[in-house]
Amino acid sequence: MKPSQYVADFDSSTGCLRALSRFLHGKDFPALGARGGNALLPLVRLVSALPRRLREEVYAWSGWAEAIQARHLTQVGSEKMARWTVDQYPRRRYPAVAIGSSGGAVVHLCAALGIPWLPQTFLIPVRAHFSPDEPRHALRFGEEKAPLLLEGNPDLVLHHMHDAAQDRLMLAHMTYFRVKRLGLGRAFSEFLEDALEPGGTLFLVECERRWPTRRVGPRHVFQHGAVGGLSPEEYEHGGEAVEEYLRRYGIPKQRWDTPTPDGDSPEAEWGFEPALRDDVEEFARRRGYRVRRLVYTEPRDLSPLVADLYRWWYRQRRMRVSRLLVESFMTMEPWWTLRTGSVPFWMTFNEDTSADALEAYLRDAEPFDFIHLMLFQHGTEGPRLASIERWRELLGMARQGGDFLGLDPRKHPRDFAALVRYHTDLRKIPARHPMPGPLSLSQLERFLEEAGDNYRVRWEELTPPRRSRAGSLDEEQHGLDS
DSSP states (O other), rough: OOOOHHHHHSHHHHHHHHHHHHHHOOOGGGGGTTTTTTGGHHHHHHHHOHHHHHHHHHHHHHHHHHHBBBGGGGOOHHHHHHHHTTTSSOOOEEEEEEEEEEOOHHHHHHHHHEEEOOESEEEEEEOOOSSSOOOOHHHHHHHHHHHHTTOOOOTTTEEEOOTTOOOOTTGGEEEEEEEEESSSSSHHHHHHHEEEEEEEEEEEEEEEEEEEEEOOOOOHHEEEEEESSSSSSHHHOHHHHHHHHHHTTTOOOOSSOOOOOEEEOOOOTOOOOTHHHHHHHHHHHHHEEEEEEEESSSGGHHHHHHHHHHHHHHHHHHHHOOEEEEEETTBBOHHHHHHOOEEEEEESSSHHHHHHHHHHHHHHOOOOEEEOOOOOOOOOTTTBOOHHHHHHHHHHTTTEEEEEEOOOOTTOOOTTTHHHHHHHHHHOOOOOOOOOOOOHHHHHHHHHHHHHHSSSEEEEEEEOOOOOTHHHHHHHHHHHHH
């Protein structure tokens, strides 16, 4: 079985990988990288025109269609996934490569620098049939099936994630097996040796977000809930927002029966597993590469910094900075961002905390003439989903005009055609600018020096390499190994 058959297409990590790899190939990112691209628009328009219940059914079964049967977990290979990952990128020399946590702001940072990013986390959807509101059933399913995956992949840790609040439709027919790499492995190492310039830089992207988990095995944890509208305490103990949500969906209970956590772990989707850092540091030390850590707490923390980096960069290019492009979750477009001279601001999702983050940025930033907003559609009215009225208020902060891209607000969050239309609407923006060459690492350093401590991101230098000439240490180490 090929990795493309078991790595989820609809996941944030895959979306980030495909958006960035297409950008480095000089291409845009239609239909979230799905096969068929904009040719899918008539089909998704048809689905979006269906009554609400049918739309939800189609969306839920689309998750089932992507998921694999549990017995096929024995065919999952971490090295095959890594090889599939690096094969997405054009083979040439880069001054730097990023590795670690995912996020749209990471994509835009790497796009500006013209460098690849290697994800630590992948999602493997597995077919399963139990109620989304019974997390203990999910836990038992994972206890039974996880060994099929883990026994053949000693370099992976499984974060079995179950979130009935945000993933209600998808959980109807599948469950989320997220895996994180504990080390580089052969495919990533060989790619770095081939792709990094001598003395190049490895950016370790480390989101420190953690979540309460129940340990199932040495490399297996179960996570109930995820970053979104509810807090970990609400998933475990309930509360008014949970009661209201369950009542709205006709669930005859007031709270979920959550398996009691016995610790916490890196958050399944966004969090960085630190074991990888040691391997990267040792790899870089042997081969004479520089390592810089980008450390932050919430996945959205990098967004204001990257937005202001683009503003700074555009001004360096003597461009007028007047347009903000707001993206959420997988809906992102690095190629058209630069082509339209837009400043990218990525949001984790479409809930209140994402709206709060956007509002805080808009209040502090110099005003934009135009604001364009893309909202990810996941089909669920989860707790604290930001209302369309709230988004309209934020669009109203533009001096000349704000609009949704691709979205029919009347159908939010079930306008599944928006997952394709975002791209066609973005192309209608009349502004066009020449595609620039990559931002240099020295330009990035200059921006960071000028920015000071204005952002919730730490840039930390790990121990510098012992030698500046790449290759000599590699040869020395190979000699020792032999």
